[in-house]
Amino acid sequence: MDNPERFKNILKGIDMVSKELDMPAVYPIHPRSRKMMEKFGFSVNGSIKLIEPLDYLSFLKIEAGARLVLTDSGGVQEESCILGVPCVTLRDNTERQETVEVGANMLSGIDSDKIMESARSMLLKDNGWKNPSGMGKRRRGSEEWLRREVNRMNILITSIVDLKIPAQQTPSGGEVFIH
Secondary structure: OOOHHHHHHHHHHHHHHHHOOOOEEEEEEOHHHHHHHHHHHOOOOOOEEOOOOOHHHHHHHHHHOOOOOEEEOHHHHHHHHHHOOOOOEEEOOOOOOHHHHOOEEOOOOHHHHHHHHHHHHHHOOOOOOHHHHHHHHHHHHHHHHHHHHHHHHHOOOOHHHHHHHOHHHHOOOOOOEOO
């Protein structure tokens, strides 16, 4: 997020997705990204909700409840595929090409119109894709671990207090999730 034009285009694309698809966008913003927003003089309106970074299990719980994930993270691309949540990758390439091949992920780059087009397209898709991460022993173990953790979270994390996120910052499910 060191490039102001790139960051601005991504924020504009997220704002477009949130407004045009009538879905709040939840962005657990990294401290460095927040610092760069301030440095560049950027702000977000009510369609993008900035929250503090989350611990991994809280992050997975919110990711699992999202309608759509926007990310530049390879790990998040893989997680959203396993969790059955459509993903738009805000890059021109990915090291998780298998997520694109099964239809769980689409590359948009940073053009705000392309982000919007990709989000709309992913939301229209059936999320019954075959999980490519199940190939091979190591990946199969990762998938099983992730599913176990999400199930465990649904049992253990039953209230906002358990998440340790203030109520005004806690997504209710069905949002666009950004990482």
